[in-house]
Amino acid sequence: MLLCAQYVLPVxxxxxxxxxxxxxxxxxxxxxxxxxxxLRYPDxxxxxYGTAAIMPGLVDLHTHMENSIMRGIxxxxxxxxxxxxxxxxxxxxxxxxxxxxxILGGLDALASGITCVADITTTGAACTAAQKLGxxxxxYREVGVMDKRRIDYAMRAxxxxxxxxxxxxxxxxxxxxxxxxxxxxxxxxxxxxVSELATRDDLPVAMHLAGSREEYYFVKRGSSSFSVHGExxxxxxxxxxxxxxxxxxxxxxxxxxxAFESPNVLAVHCVHTDEEDVKKLKxxxxxxxxxxxCNAQLGMGVAPVDEFMRAGLRVGxxxxxxxxxxxxxxxxxxxxxxxxxxxxxVGRFLDSESMLEMATIGGARALKLDDExxxxxxxxxxxxxxxDLSSSQQSPSTNPVSAMVNTCTSADVIMTMVDGKTLYERDxxxxxxxxxxxxxxxxxxxxKLRL
Numbered sequence: 001m002l003l004c005a006q007y008v009l010p011v012x013x014x015x016x017x018x019x020x021x022x023x024x025x026x027x028x029x030x031x032x033x034x035x036x037x038x039l040r041y042p043d044x045x046x047x048x049y050g051t052a053a054i055m056p057g058l059v060d061l062h063t064h065m066e067n068s069i070m071r072g073i074x075x076x077x078x079x080x081x082x083x084x085x086x087x088x089x090x091x092x093x094x095x096x097x098x099x100x101x102x103i104l105g106g107l108d109a110l111a112s113g114i115t116c117v118a119d120i121t122t123t124g125a126a127c128t129a130a131q132k133l134g135x136x137x138x139x140y141r142e143v144g145v146m147d148k149r150r151i152d153y154a155m156r157a158x159x160x161x162x163x164x165x166x167x168x169x170x171x172x173x174x175x176x177x178x179x180x181x182x183x184x185x186x187x188x189x190x191x192x193x194v195s196e197l198a199t200r201d202d203l204p205v206a207m208h209l210a211g212s213r214e215e216y217y218f219v220k221r222g223s224s225s226f227s228v229h230g231e232x233x234x235x236x237x238x239x240x241x242x243x244x245x246x247x248x249x250x251x252x253x254x255x256x257x258x259a260f261e262s263p264n265v266l267a268v269h270c271v272h273t274d275e276e277d278v279k280k281l282k283x284x285x286x287x288x289x290x291x292x293x294c295n296a297q298l299g300m301g302v303a304p305v306d307e308f309m310r311a312g313l314r315v316g317x318x319x320x321x322x323x324x325x326x327x328x329x330x331x332x333x334x335x336x337x338x339x340x341x342x343x344x345x346v347g348r349f350l351d352s353e354s355m356l357e358m359a360t361i362g363g364a365r366a367l368k369l370d371d372e373x374x375x376x377x378x379x380x381x382x383x384x385x386x387x388d389l390s391s392s393q394q395s396p397s398t399n400p401v402s403a404m405v406n407t408c409t410s411a412d413v414i415m416t417m418v419d420g421k422t423l424y425e426r427d428x429x430x431x432x433x434x435x436x437x438x439x440x441x442x443x444x445x446x447x448k449l450r451l
Contacts, residue, residue: 001022001023001024001044001045001047001420002020002021002022002023002037002038002041002044002045002046002047003020003021003022003023003047003049003054003384003386004019004020004034004037004046004047004048004049004054005019005020005048005049005050005051005052005053005054005386006018006050006051006052006053006389006396006400007019007052007053007054007389007396007400008020008021008031008053008054008055008376009053009054009055009056009356009376009400009401009404010031010055010056010375010376010377011055011056011356011357011360011361011374011375011376012361012375012376012377015400015401016031016032016033018033018034018035019031019032019033019034019054020032020033020034020037020038020054021054021376021382021384022037022041022044023382023384023417023420024420025420026381026382026419026420026421027379027380027381027382027420028376028377028378028379028380028381028382028384029378030378031376031377031378049386049388049414049415050390051388051389051390051396052386052387052388052389052390052414053386053387053389053396053400053404054376054384054385054386055356055360055376055384055385055386055387056115056360056361056373056374056375056376056383056384056385057113057114057115057116057136057360057373057383057384057385057416057417057418058112058113058114058115058116058330058331058359058360058363058385059114059115059116059118059316059317059359059360059362059363059364059366059367059369059373059374060109060114060116060117060118060317060318060319060328060330060363061118061266061289061316061317061318061363061366061367062118062120062206062266062268062289062291062318062319062320063105063109063117063118063119063318063319063320063321063322063328064105064119064120064121064126064320064321064322064323065101065102065104065105065106065109065117065119065121065125065126065129065130065322066098066099066101066102066105066119066121066123066125066126066129067086067101067105067321067322067323068101068102068104068105068108068322068323068328069093069097069100069101069104069442069445069446069449070086070089070101070321070322070323070449071322071323071325071326071327072326073085073089073323073446073449074086074089074323074324077298078298078299079211079212079214079298079299079300080212080214080225082298082323082324086321086323089323089449092448092449093445093449095123097445098123098125099125099128099129100438100441100442100445101125101442101445102121102125102126102128102129102130103129103132103133103433103438104438104439104442105126105129105322105328106126106129106130106132106133106135107133107429107433107435107438108322108327108328108410109135109328110133110135110416110423110424110431111410111413111416111424112327112328112329112330112331112410112413113330113331113385113387113410113413113416114135114319114328114330114416115135115136115373115383115384115385115416115417115418116135116136116137116138116363116364116367116369116373116383117130117135117136117137117138118137118138118140118206118266118289118318118363118367119137119138119139119140120140120142120179120206120208120268121139121140121141121142122141122142124139124141124161124165126139127139127165127168127169127174127176128168130169130173130174131168131169131170131173131174132431132432132433133423133431133433134173134418134419134421134423134431134432135173135174135418135423136173136174136373136381136383136418136419137173137174137175138174138175138176138177138204138206138367138369139165139169139174139175139176139177140176140177140178140179140204140205140206141158141161141162141165141176141177141178141179142178142179142180142181143155143157143158143178143179143180143181143190143194144180144181144182144185144186144190145181145186145187145190146185146186146187147187148187148189151187151189151190151193154190155190155193155194155197158178158197159197162176162177162178162201162203172419173418173419175204176203177198177203177204177205177206177264178194178197178198178203178204178205179194179205179206179207180194180205180207180259181208182207182208182209182211182215183208183209183215183218183219183250183253183254184214184215184218188253188257189257191207191254191257191258191259192257192258192259192261194259194262195258195259195260195261195262196261198262198263198264199261199262199263203262203264204264204265204266204367204368205262205264205265205266206265206266206267206268206289207254207259207265207266207267207268208268208269209250209251209254209267209268209269209270210249210250210251210267210269210270210271210272210273210277211268211269211270211271211272211295211300212269212271212272212298212300212301213272213300213301215250215272216249216250216272219246219248219249219250219253220245220246220247220248220249220250221245222245222246223245249272249273249274249276249277250272251267251270251273251277251280251281252276252277252280255280255284260280260281260284260286261284263285264368265284265285265286265287266286266287266288266289266366266367267281267286267287267288267289268288268289268291268318268320269289269290269291269295269300269303270288270290270303270304270308271295271300271301271302271303271304272301273303273304273307275307278304278307278308278311278313279311281308281311281313282311282312282313285314286313287313287314287315287316287365287366287367288303288308288313288314288315288316288366289315289316289317289318289363289366290303290305290308290315290316290317290318290337290358291303291317291318291319291320291333292317292333292336292337292340292341293319293320293324293325293332293333293336293337294319294320294321294324294325296336296340297324297325298324302340302341302344304345305337305341305345305350306341306345306347306348306350309348309354314362314365314366315358315362315366316358316359316362316363316364316365316366316367317330317333317334317337317355317358317359317362317363318333319333327410328410329409329410330359330410331387331404331405331408331409331410331412331413332409332410333359334352334355334356334358334359334405335355335405335406337355337358338350338351338352338354338355338405351402352399352401352402352404352405352406353401355405356401356404356405360374360375361374361375362374381419381420382417382418382419382420383417383418383419384415384417385413385415385416385417386413386414386415387404387408387412387413387414388408388412388413388414389403389404389408389412391407391412393407394407394408413426414426
Protein backbone atom coordinates (compact mmCIF):
# COMPACT_ATOMS: atom_id res chain seq x y z
CA MET A 1 0.00 0.00 0.00
CA LEU A 2 1.37 3.40 -1.04
CA LEU A 3 0.15 6.35 1.05
CA CYS A 4 0.56 9.66 -0.78
CA ALA A 5 -0.10 13.28 0.17
CA GLN A 6 1.09 16.79 -0.53
CA TYR A 7 3.25 16.52 2.59
CA VAL A 8 4.94 13.72 4.50
CA LEU A 9 6.18 14.65 7.97
CA PRO A 10 8.66 12.02 9.17
CA VAL A 11 9.33 14.11 12.35
CA UNK A 12 12.94 12.93 12.73
CA UNK A 13 13.85 14.31 9.29
CA UNK A 14 12.73 17.19 7.08
CA UNK A 15 9.21 17.30 5.61
CA UNK A 16 8.82 15.85 2.12
CA UNK A 17 6.74 17.87 -0.33
CA UNK A 18 4.81 15.54 -2.61
CA UNK A 19 5.71 12.50 -0.54
CA UNK A 20 4.68 8.91 -0.11
CA UNK A 21 5.09 6.06 2.39
CA UNK A 22 5.12 2.39 1.44
CA UNK A 23 3.41 0.11 3.97
CA UNK A 24 3.71 -3.67 3.84
CA UNK A 25 3.11 -6.32 6.50
CA UNK A 26 2.41 -3.73 9.15
CA UNK A 27 5.68 -1.84 8.74
CA UNK A 28 7.09 1.09 6.83
CA UNK A 29 9.13 -0.30 3.94
CA UNK A 30 10.02 2.88 2.03
CA UNK A 31 9.55 6.62 2.14
CA UNK A 32 10.28 9.40 -0.35
CA UNK A 33 8.92 11.45 -3.23
CA UNK A 34 5.64 10.22 -4.68
CA UNK A 35 6.83 10.04 -8.28
CA UNK A 36 9.90 8.02 -7.26
CA UNK A 37 7.94 5.50 -5.20
CA UNK A 38 5.25 5.13 -7.87
CA LEU A 39 7.94 4.20 -10.37
CA ARG A 40 9.64 1.90 -7.93
CA TYR A 41 6.40 0.09 -6.96
CA PRO A 42 4.14 0.30 -10.04
CA ASP A 43 1.81 -2.52 -8.90
CA UNK A 44 1.21 -1.16 -5.42
CA UNK A 45 -2.25 0.03 -4.33
CA UNK A 46 -2.21 3.83 -4.03
CA UNK A 47 -4.14 5.93 -1.51
CA UNK A 48 -3.77 9.64 -2.26
CA TYR A 49 -4.92 12.01 0.50
CA GLY A 50 -4.32 15.18 -1.53
CA THR A 51 -3.70 18.39 0.40
CA ALA A 52 -2.91 16.66 3.64
CA ALA A 53 0.00 15.66 5.84
CA ILE A 54 0.95 12.03 6.38
CA MET A 55 2.72 11.69 9.71
CA PRO A 56 3.36 9.25 12.57
CA GLY A 57 0.45 8.50 14.85
CA LEU A 58 0.18 10.66 17.95
CA VAL A 59 1.32 9.24 21.30
CA ASP A 60 -1.01 10.19 24.15
CA LEU A 61 1.41 9.89 27.05
CA HIS A 62 -1.24 10.08 29.77
CA THR A 63 -4.96 9.44 29.72
CA HIS A 64 -7.83 7.75 31.54
CA MET A 65 -10.07 6.36 28.79
CA GLU A 66 -12.51 4.88 31.28
CA ASN A 67 -13.47 8.40 32.41
CA SER A 68 -14.61 9.43 28.92
CA ILE A 69 -18.27 9.02 29.75
CA MET A 70 -17.96 11.82 32.35
CA ARG A 71 -16.82 14.43 29.84
CA GLY A 72 -18.83 17.63 29.92
CA ILE A 73 -20.44 16.88 33.29
CA UNK A 74 -18.10 18.64 35.72
CA UNK A 75 -17.40 22.17 34.49
CA UNK A 76 -15.58 25.28 35.71
CA UNK A 77 -14.34 24.00 39.04
CA UNK A 78 -10.83 23.87 40.54
CA UNK A 79 -8.80 20.69 40.92
CA UNK A 80 -9.91 19.64 44.43
CA UNK A 81 -13.60 20.16 43.68
CA UNK A 82 -13.20 18.29 40.40
CA UNK A 83 -11.58 15.31 42.16
CA UNK A 84 -14.46 15.08 44.63
CA UNK A 85 -17.03 15.39 41.83
CA UNK A 86 -15.43 12.63 39.75
CA UNK A 87 -15.27 10.41 42.84
CA UNK A 88 -18.99 10.96 43.40
CA UNK A 89 -19.74 10.05 39.79
CA UNK A 90 -17.56 6.96 39.93
CA UNK A 91 -19.61 5.27 42.64
CA UNK A 92 -22.58 5.28 40.25
CA UNK A 93 -20.66 3.32 37.62
CA UNK A 94 -20.98 -0.45 37.22
CA UNK A 95 -18.33 -2.79 35.79
CA UNK A 96 -19.85 -2.84 32.30
CA UNK A 97 -20.17 0.96 32.37
CA UNK A 98 -16.41 1.38 32.69
CA UNK A 99 -15.87 -0.78 29.61
CA UNK A 100 -18.33 1.21 27.49
CA UNK A 101 -16.72 4.41 28.73
CA UNK A 102 -13.25 3.15 27.79
CA ILE A 103 -14.52 2.16 24.33
CA LEU A 104 -15.81 5.72 23.90
CA GLY A 105 -12.38 7.02 24.92
CA GLY A 106 -10.67 4.71 22.43
CA LEU A 107 -12.95 5.82 19.63
CA ASP A 108 -12.17 9.45 20.46
CA ALA A 109 -8.46 8.64 20.45
CA LEU A 110 -8.51 6.99 17.02
CA ALA A 111 -10.66 9.76 15.54
CA SER A 112 -8.15 12.35 16.77
CA GLY A 113 -5.10 10.59 15.32
CA ILE A 114 -3.88 8.91 18.49
CA THR A 115 -2.40 5.50 17.78
CA CYS A 116 -0.71 4.83 21.14
CA VAL A 117 -2.07 5.54 24.63
CA ALA A 118 -0.50 5.37 28.07
CA ASP A 119 -3.46 4.77 30.37
CA ILE A 120 -3.66 4.46 34.16
CA THR A 121 -6.60 2.37 35.35
CA THR A 122 -7.88 0.41 38.31
CA THR A 123 -10.73 -1.37 36.53
CA GLY A 124 -8.82 -2.74 33.53
CA ALA A 125 -11.46 -1.36 31.16
CA ALA A 126 -8.83 0.55 29.18
CA CYS A 127 -6.87 -2.65 28.65
CA THR A 128 -9.87 -4.48 27.19
CA ALA A 129 -10.91 -1.49 25.08
CA ALA A 130 -7.45 -0.92 23.60
CA GLN A 131 -7.20 -4.58 22.66
CA LYS A 132 -10.66 -4.58 21.09
CA LEU A 133 -10.13 -1.40 19.09
CA GLY A 134 -6.66 -2.24 17.78
CA UNK A 135 -4.90 0.61 19.62
CA UNK A 136 -1.30 0.41 20.70
CA UNK A 137 -0.65 1.22 24.32
CA UNK A 138 0.85 0.82 27.74
CA UNK A 139 -1.81 0.20 30.38
CA TYR A 140 -0.77 0.73 33.99
CA ARG A 141 -2.62 -0.99 36.82
CA GLU A 142 -2.98 1.58 39.62
CA VAL A 143 -2.40 0.41 43.18
CA GLY A 144 -2.73 2.49 46.30
CA VAL A 145 -3.62 2.15 49.96
CA MET A 146 -3.02 4.44 52.94
CA ASP A 147 -3.14 1.74 55.65
CA LYS A 148 0.27 0.05 55.86
CA ARG A 149 -1.33 -3.20 56.99
CA ARG A 150 -3.17 -3.51 53.69
CA ILE A 151 -0.19 -3.05 51.37
CA ASP A 152 0.52 -6.77 50.96
CA TYR A 153 -3.07 -7.46 49.94
CA ALA A 154 -3.15 -4.50 47.55
CA MET A 155 0.09 -5.56 45.87
CA ARG A 156 -1.07 -9.17 45.49
CA ALA A 157 -4.31 -7.99 43.88
CA UNK A 158 -2.40 -5.71 41.49
CA UNK A 159 0.06 -8.45 40.57
CA UNK A 160 -2.81 -10.85 39.87
CA UNK A 161 -4.54 -8.30 37.62
CA UNK A 162 -1.33 -7.62 35.73
CA UNK A 163 -0.89 -11.33 35.07
CA UNK A 164 -4.44 -11.73 33.76
CA UNK A 165 -4.40 -8.54 31.68
CA UNK A 166 -1.14 -9.61 30.06
CA UNK A 167 -2.79 -12.84 28.95
CA UNK A 168 -5.70 -11.00 27.36
CA UNK A 169 -3.79 -8.65 25.05
CA UNK A 170 -1.60 -8.81 21.98
CA UNK A 171 1.90 -8.28 23.43
CA UNK A 172 3.09 -6.76 20.15
CA UNK A 173 0.66 -3.88 20.67
CA UNK A 174 -0.09 -3.59 24.36
CA UNK A 175 2.16 -3.73 27.41
CA UNK A 176 0.97 -3.89 31.01
CA UNK A 177 2.60 -1.84 33.74
CA UNK A 178 1.95 -0.69 37.29
CA UNK A 179 1.22 2.73 38.78
CA UNK A 180 1.35 3.74 42.45
CA UNK A 181 -1.62 5.90 43.34
CA UNK A 182 -1.11 9.65 43.85
CA UNK A 183 0.86 10.57 46.96
CA UNK A 184 -2.20 11.82 48.83
CA UNK A 185 -3.85 8.38 48.40
CA UNK A 186 -0.82 6.17 48.96
CA UNK A 187 1.22 4.96 51.93
CA UNK A 188 4.86 5.76 51.08
CA UNK A 189 5.95 2.13 51.39
CA UNK A 190 3.88 1.37 48.28
CA UNK A 191 6.44 3.21 46.12
CA UNK A 192 9.25 0.87 47.09
CA UNK A 193 7.07 -2.21 46.64
CA VAL A 194 6.03 -1.06 43.18
CA SER A 195 9.67 -0.49 42.21
CA GLU A 196 10.61 -3.97 43.44
CA LEU A 197 7.84 -5.63 41.42
CA ALA A 198 8.60 -3.54 38.34
CA THR A 199 12.29 -4.39 38.47
CA ARG A 200 11.65 -8.08 39.04
CA ASP A 201 9.07 -8.47 36.26
CA ASP A 202 10.39 -5.79 33.88
CA LEU A 203 7.25 -3.67 34.15
CA PRO A 204 6.94 -0.01 33.17
CA VAL A 205 5.86 2.35 35.96
CA ALA A 206 3.76 5.52 35.80
CA MET A 207 2.79 7.86 38.60
CA HIS A 208 0.98 11.16 39.10
CA LEU A 209 3.47 13.51 40.72
CA ALA A 210 3.66 17.17 41.77
CA GLY A 211 0.54 18.06 39.86
CA SER A 212 -1.06 20.67 42.11
CA ARG A 213 -0.34 23.21 44.83
CA GLU A 214 -2.56 21.19 47.16
CA GLU A 215 -0.38 18.12 46.71
CA TYR A 216 2.78 20.20 47.17
CA TYR A 217 1.54 21.74 50.42
CA PHE A 218 0.21 18.41 51.65
CA VAL A 219 3.59 16.71 51.23
CA LYS A 220 5.80 19.55 52.41
CA ARG A 221 3.69 21.12 55.15
CA GLY A 222 1.07 18.50 55.97
CA SER A 223 -1.67 20.96 55.09
CA SER A 224 -4.20 21.60 52.31
CA SER A 225 -7.41 19.86 51.31
CA PHE A 226 -5.56 16.53 51.20
CA SER A 227 -4.82 16.61 54.95
CA VAL A 228 -6.64 14.22 57.27
CA HIS A 229 -9.25 16.82 58.19
CA GLY A 230 -9.95 17.72 54.59
CA GLU A 231 -13.43 16.70 53.45
CA UNK A 232 -12.95 17.11 49.70
CA UNK A 233 -11.20 13.78 49.08
CA UNK A 234 -12.37 10.54 50.69
CA UNK A 235 -9.72 7.89 51.27
CA UNK A 236 -11.59 5.37 53.41
CA UNK A 237 -10.07 3.82 56.57
CA UNK A 238 -6.56 5.06 57.31
CA UNK A 239 -4.14 5.09 60.21
CA UNK A 240 -4.27 8.01 62.65
CA UNK A 241 -2.29 10.17 62.30
CA UNK A 242 -1.89 9.33 58.61
CA UNK A 243 0.37 12.20 57.62
CA UNK A 244 3.03 14.50 58.98
CA UNK A 245 4.79 17.32 57.13
CA UNK A 246 7.95 16.13 55.40
CA UNK A 247 9.61 19.42 54.54
CA UNK A 248 10.46 18.26 51.01
CA UNK A 249 8.87 18.52 47.58
CA UNK A 250 6.69 15.71 46.18
CA UNK A 251 9.49 14.68 43.80
CA UNK A 252 12.07 14.30 46.57
CA UNK A 253 9.52 12.63 48.83
CA UNK A 254 8.81 9.99 46.16
CA UNK A 255 12.55 9.65 45.54
CA UNK A 256 13.25 9.08 49.25
CA UNK A 257 10.77 6.19 49.27
CA UNK A 258 12.27 4.46 46.24
CA ALA A 259 9.74 5.48 43.60
CA PHE A 260 12.37 5.90 40.87
CA GLU A 261 14.40 2.75 41.47
CA SER A 262 12.98 0.71 38.59
CA PRO A 263 14.42 1.30 35.09
CA ASN A 264 11.32 2.57 33.25
CA VAL A 265 9.44 5.28 35.18
CA LEU A 266 7.04 7.89 33.79
CA ALA A 267 6.05 10.85 35.98
CA VAL A 268 2.82 12.63 35.06
CA HIS A 269 2.37 16.42 35.43
CA CYS A 270 5.47 17.52 37.45
CA VAL A 271 4.05 21.04 37.52
CA HIS A 272 5.36 22.02 40.94
CA THR A 273 9.03 21.20 40.64
CA ASP A 274 12.20 23.14 41.31
CA GLU A 275 15.72 22.98 39.89
CA GLU A 276 16.82 20.27 42.32
CA ASP A 277 13.74 18.18 41.44
CA VAL A 278 14.59 18.37 37.76
CA LYS A 279 18.18 17.28 38.47
CA LYS A 280 16.94 14.26 40.39
CA LEU A 281 14.45 13.31 37.67
CA LYS A 282 17.28 13.46 35.15
CA UNK A 283 19.63 11.50 37.41
CA UNK A 284 17.11 8.65 37.62
CA UNK A 285 16.16 8.92 33.92
CA UNK A 286 12.51 9.56 34.72
CA UNK A 287 10.35 10.48 31.71
CA UNK A 288 7.76 13.27 31.95
CA UNK A 289 4.19 13.48 30.65
CA UNK A 290 2.91 17.06 30.58
CA UNK A 291 -0.84 17.69 30.30
CA UNK A 292 -1.30 21.38 29.47
CA UNK A 293 -5.05 21.50 28.86
CA CYS A 294 -5.94 19.62 32.04
CA ASN A 295 -3.51 21.69 34.12
CA ALA A 296 -5.00 24.90 32.73
CA GLN A 297 -8.62 23.75 32.97
CA LEU A 298 -8.34 22.77 36.65
CA GLY A 299 -6.05 25.62 37.70
CA MET A 300 -3.15 23.28 38.54
CA GLY A 301 -0.38 25.43 37.09
CA VAL A 302 2.07 25.21 34.20
CA ALA A 303 4.76 22.55 33.89
CA PRO A 304 8.30 23.94 33.38
CA VAL A 305 8.73 22.35 29.96
CA ASP A 306 11.73 24.51 29.11
CA GLU A 307 13.60 23.29 32.18
CA PHE A 308 12.76 19.69 31.33
CA MET A 309 14.00 20.08 27.78
CA ARG A 310 17.21 21.88 28.78
CA ALA A 311 17.92 19.13 31.29
CA GLY A 312 17.62 16.53 28.55
CA LEU A 313 14.61 14.75 30.03
CA ARG A 314 12.37 12.59 27.84
CA VAL A 315 9.18 14.65 27.56
CA GLY A 316 5.86 13.95 25.87
CA UNK A 317 2.27 15.18 25.92
CA UNK A 318 -0.83 13.62 27.47
CA UNK A 319 -4.49 14.57 27.22
CA UNK A 320 -5.26 13.32 30.76
CA UNK A 321 -8.81 12.59 31.86
CA UNK A 322 -11.62 13.44 29.41
CA UNK A 323 -13.66 14.21 32.52
CA UNK A 324 -11.43 17.28 32.92
CA UNK A 325 -10.74 18.38 29.35
CA UNK A 326 -14.07 17.26 27.83
CA UNK A 327 -12.34 15.85 24.75
CA UNK A 328 -9.42 13.74 23.58
CA UNK A 329 -7.70 16.01 21.09
CA UNK A 330 -3.91 15.87 20.85
CA UNK A 331 -3.78 18.49 18.10
CA UNK A 332 -5.52 21.02 20.33
CA UNK A 333 -3.31 19.86 23.20
CA UNK A 334 -0.21 20.71 21.18
CA UNK A 335 -1.43 24.15 20.24
CA UNK A 336 -2.58 25.16 23.71
CA UNK A 337 0.55 23.74 25.30
CA UNK A 338 2.74 25.70 22.91
CA UNK A 339 0.88 28.97 23.48
CA UNK A 340 0.93 28.63 27.26
CA UNK A 341 4.67 27.99 27.25
CA UNK A 342 5.27 31.00 25.02
CA UNK A 343 3.17 33.20 27.33
CA UNK A 344 4.83 32.19 30.60
CA UNK A 345 8.35 31.48 29.40
CA VAL A 346 9.63 34.34 27.28
CA GLY A 347 13.19 33.09 27.67
CA ARG A 348 12.57 30.27 25.21
CA PHE A 349 10.19 30.50 22.27
CA LEU A 350 8.73 27.02 21.90
CA ASP A 351 8.08 26.30 18.22
CA SER A 352 5.66 24.03 16.36
CA GLU A 353 8.32 21.50 15.45
CA SER A 354 9.14 20.94 19.13
CA MET A 355 5.48 20.38 19.97
CA LEU A 356 5.07 17.89 17.14
CA GLU A 357 8.15 16.03 18.36
CA MET A 358 6.77 15.89 21.90
CA ALA A 359 3.46 14.49 20.63
CA THR A 360 5.12 11.77 18.55
CA ILE A 361 8.75 10.68 18.96
CA GLY A 362 8.96 12.39 22.37
CA GLY A 363 6.11 10.28 23.72
CA ALA A 364 7.61 7.18 22.13
CA ARG A 365 10.97 7.89 23.80
CA ALA A 366 9.24 8.42 27.14
CA LEU A 367 7.68 4.95 26.82
CA LYS A 368 10.95 3.49 25.46
CA LEU A 369 9.13 2.55 22.26
CA ASP A 370 11.00 4.89 19.92
CA ASP A 371 12.69 2.01 18.12
CA GLU A 372 9.22 0.98 16.87
CA UNK A 373 6.96 4.06 16.71
CA UNK A 374 6.97 7.86 16.90
CA UNK A 375 8.43 8.71 13.49
CA UNK A 376 8.19 7.64 9.86
CA UNK A 377 11.32 5.59 9.28
CA UNK A 378 11.95 2.45 7.27
CA UNK A 379 11.48 -0.62 9.43
CA UNK A 380 9.27 1.01 12.04
CA UNK A 381 5.70 -0.07 12.64
CA UNK A 382 3.14 1.53 10.36
CA UNK A 383 1.32 3.64 12.95
CA UNK A 384 0.38 6.45 10.59
CA UNK A 385 -2.23 9.20 10.33
CA UNK A 386 -3.32 11.65 7.65
CA UNK A 387 -4.36 15.21 8.59
CA ASP A 388 -6.33 17.44 6.24
CA LEU A 389 -4.59 20.75 5.45
CA SER A 390 -7.00 22.01 2.80
CA SER A 391 -9.03 24.39 4.99
CA SER A 392 -8.97 28.06 4.08
CA GLN A 393 -7.24 29.15 7.31
CA GLN A 394 -4.22 26.97 6.58
CA SER A 395 -1.21 27.91 4.48
CA PRO A 396 0.81 24.70 4.48
CA SER A 397 2.96 25.64 1.50
CA THR A 398 5.09 27.84 3.79
CA ASN A 399 5.38 25.47 6.76
CA PRO A 400 3.10 22.41 6.98
CA VAL A 401 4.12 21.64 10.57
CA SER A 402 3.24 25.15 11.72
CA ALA A 403 -0.03 25.06 9.77
CA MET A 404 -1.02 21.82 11.43
CA VAL A 405 -0.07 22.71 15.01
CA ASN A 406 -1.55 26.21 14.83
CA THR A 407 -4.82 25.45 13.06
CA CYS A 408 -5.79 21.77 13.11
CA THR A 409 -8.05 19.90 15.52
CA SER A 410 -9.22 16.32 15.74
CA ALA A 411 -11.87 17.15 13.13
CA ASP A 412 -9.09 17.42 10.53
CA VAL A 413 -7.86 13.84 11.01
CA ILE A 414 -8.90 11.86 7.95
CA MET A 415 -7.16 8.51 8.55
CA THR A 416 -5.69 6.57 11.47
CA MET A 417 -3.67 3.39 10.97
CA VAL A 418 -2.06 1.04 13.51
CA ASP A 419 0.30 -1.72 12.41
CA GLY A 420 -0.61 -1.03 8.79
CA LYS A 421 -4.32 -1.57 9.42
CA THR A 422 -6.64 1.36 8.78
CA LEU A 423 -8.89 1.66 11.83
CA TYR A 424 -10.51 5.01 11.13
CA GLU A 425 -11.34 7.10 8.10
CA ARG A 426 -13.34 10.27 8.33
CA ASP A 427 -16.87 9.19 9.35
CA UNK A 428 -15.98 5.53 8.76
CA UNK A 429 -14.76 2.83 11.14
CA UNK A 430 -12.83 -0.37 10.41
CA UNK A 431 -12.93 -1.96 13.84
CA UNK A 432 -14.48 -4.97 15.52
CA UNK A 433 -16.88 -2.86 17.57
CA UNK A 434 -20.53 -1.93 17.02
CA UNK A 435 -20.06 1.81 17.34
CA UNK A 436 -23.75 2.73 17.29
CA UNK A 437 -24.49 0.19 20.03
CA UNK A 438 -21.78 1.59 22.28
CA UNK A 439 -22.91 5.16 21.72
CA UNK A 440 -26.43 4.15 22.71
CA UNK A 441 -25.04 2.59 25.88
CA UNK A 442 -23.06 5.75 26.60
CA UNK A 443 -26.22 7.86 26.37
CA UNK A 444 -27.98 5.46 28.73
CA UNK A 445 -25.16 5.50 31.27
CA UNK A 446 -24.81 9.28 31.22
CA UNK A 447 -28.47 9.49 32.16
CA LYS A 448 -27.68 8.21 35.66
CA LEU A 449 -24.61 10.37 36.20
CA ARG A 450 -26.18 13.28 37.99
CA LEU A 451 -24.33 14.99 40.79
